[in-house]
Amino acid sequence: MAKFYPELNESLCHFIEEQKIFFTATAPKQGRINLSPKGRDTFRYFDNKTAGYLDLTGSGNETAAHLHSEAEPGTEGRMTIMFCSFDEKPLILRLYGTAKVIHPRNKEWDKFHLHFNPMLGERQIIVLDIDLVQTSCGYGVPIYELKEERKTIVEWAEKKGEQGIFEYWKEKNQKSIDGLPTNMFDN
Template sequence: MAKFYDVLSPELIEFIKNQKVFFTGTAAPNGRVNVSPKGMDSFRVLGPNKVAWLNLTGSGNETAAHLKQLNRITIMFCAFEGKPLILRLFGSAKTIHPQNDEWAEYLELFPEPFGARNIFVVALDSVQTSCGFGVPLMEYKDDRKVLTDWAERKGEEGIKDYWKEKNQVSIDGFPTGLFD
């Protein structure tokens, strides 16, 4: 049975800290819905109603584009090990890019992998738990190094060139704000 809460409890915060993967969901008023898997050491709980995650360079920048169009987001965690649980965080987000004043302040919260492109700071308006009985049991092995190795090989200028080519608009043509 699903249960809704106004804030993250200490138990839910501890659950989040133990997860190795989470998913983000966003959508503009028109176009595709985007669901993205995220991992590595990229998520922080900043308070009972506030979370943040560091977004690395990827093939698209859908989350940033969608949030400029319609500022709503869902973040989902699933227990793949241990007691079953699904946790959904609902809210709105501020997108922080490297050129923004707050970038350095929030970047300090994370290890700085090469290719960091956005930080999303999410104000939570609702938290939901559900059973997770249908989620398979899986064993965590390790984080993949492919993305960070690729970004390091590209170098700072190569990453910026990649952003200009691949990350300025969403797959539906919406601007991401990466160079605003």
């Protein structure tokens, strides 16, 4: 049975800390819905109503495009972040709210970035203002065991180097698959 909370509590924060994977979901006003898996110790909760993750370079930049397209001037776009237990104790945790994209050029970057371990290929930080927290049973989710973190993204970023990553962003990360701008290089 689902339970709802206005914010994170100590028990839910502890559950988040134990998870090795999370999923993000966004949708533009028109276009495709994006659902992405994330990992590599990139998620943080900053307080009971604010959470976020260090977004690493990927083949696209759908989340940023959706958050910008969904936003009215001066507001942020809708987002859901989901954690799911894959061990013996089943639980699904969803964080609902509005999110914004923070780039290294933004004044808020240092405030949030200090919570993360720096990683080559970090592209932006997505910050979620939580307006609802939901838990549900997760009884139908199979039990899995983490074997190890993939090294591919780290090796890819090291091989590309900073300039190569910047060129990749220019080529692959400026528009969504629906042609929406990501504002990767705009204010």
